[in-house]
Amino acid sequence: MSRLSEFRALEEKLREQLQALEDMKQDKALQEEMQFETELRALMEKHNQSPQAVIALLDSNHRSVPEPKQPVSRKPRSTKRYKNPHTGEIVETKGGNHKVLKQWKNEYGAETVESWVL
Structure with missing residues (x-):
């Protein structure tokens, strides 16, 4: 160009x-x-x-930053002790997610196992 x-x-x-x-x-x-x-x-x-x-x-x-929330603190779960009357085995747990406890509930029913609380 x-x-x-x-x-x-x-x-x-x-x-x-x-x-x-x-x-x-x-x-x-x-x-x-x-x-x-x-x-x-x-x-x-x-x-x-x-x-x-x-x-x-x-x-x-x-x-408009929100106020920080106070953490909600729950009361700690109490330990429950279950005694299987058929075997004499004792299970201690703070929740219902225990392997042996689940087996018992499947085998004997949840209401029956809850009646085994010491």
């Missing part, structure tokens, strides 16, 4: 960009945004605040 054609191509791009800039200047939404920015900067200067301080202030209000 010759220098003259390169120059004319750049000149045309510049004209297009200048036209786009003029079109944007006429945009009402852009004008309102620019006015807002000007007023906001003046307000920040009046109150001696930086953009970071304003962002931090707005961000902290936006998040």
